[in-house]
Amino acid sequence: MAESTPGASKTDLKKTFDGYQARRGEFRVLELPELRYLMLDGHGDPNTAPAFTAAVETLYPVAYALKLASKEQLGRDYVVPPLEGLWWASDMDAFTSARDKSQWDWTLLLLVPDWVPTSLAHDTVEHVRTTKRPALIDELRVAPLAEGTCVQTLHVGSFDEETPVLDRLHREILPERGLRPTGTHHEIYLSDMRRVAPERQRTILRQPVAPA
Known part of the structure; x- marks a missing residue:
């Protein structure tokens, strides 16, 4: 992950981090380092489950507080990464x-940027817990995710139109390359779902893999 440096302009990881790069119609193999995230688990339809909305409304206050802490304490400002x-x-x-x-x-x-100490992330969670008290703050955790070798592509369109892309990935691309899925389906939402029409939404679809 590309780092910011003291006194530099605001870092936008969507532009600098290789894990956020993908093209429509291209299935790219990449190696990802272990990354740290703010995480919240849930179950149910993301369109109707109250827990999904509560998770989003818990994650973002912590993410923005962490961005501010990085700027003030570390001298490194950044754009909050995509959901x-x-x-x-x-x-x-x-x-x-x-x-x-x-x-x-x-x-x-x-995502928690790699220059942010884990201790600062935990301190920020505690600060938000006492000041804003979002609904699921007690369930939020700062944890690593190690996906290693992955194949990813860019999907443009509504989430319900992902199926043909995923079918091609699993039935064609992975077998052709001698790969098998090993981890959990991963999506990265490059578009603001509140402001971008479904047919224009840009989503990275990622699948961790290993040799078949």
Whole structure:
């Protein structure tokens, strides 16, 4: 991950971090280092489950407080990274073909830049706990995610139109390259879902892999 330096302009990790780079129609293999995230787990349809909204409303106050702490204490300012999500279901047909969102499990993520000490992230969580008290703050954690080798591509369009891209990834791209999926389906939301029409939303679809 590209680092900011004291006195430098604000870092935008969407522009500098290789893990946030993807092109539509291109399935790229990349190696990711272990990364740290603010994390919250949940279950159910993201469009209707109160826990999903509560998770978003808990993560962002911590993320913005951490950005401010980095600027004031470390002299390193940055744009809050995009929201990310890990998605799975006990019956994966509910996630892929049937799209039964009520059966989905998820972990929402916001990246902690690598120059921010874990101790500062924990202190920031405690500060937000006492000042803003968002609903799920007691469940929020700062934790590592080690995905290693991954294949990712860019999807442009609504989330419900991801299925053909995922089918191609799993049925064509991975077998052709001698790879198998090993981890959890990972999405990175480059567009602001509140402001961008579904047909224009840009989402990175990532799959951790290993040799078949």
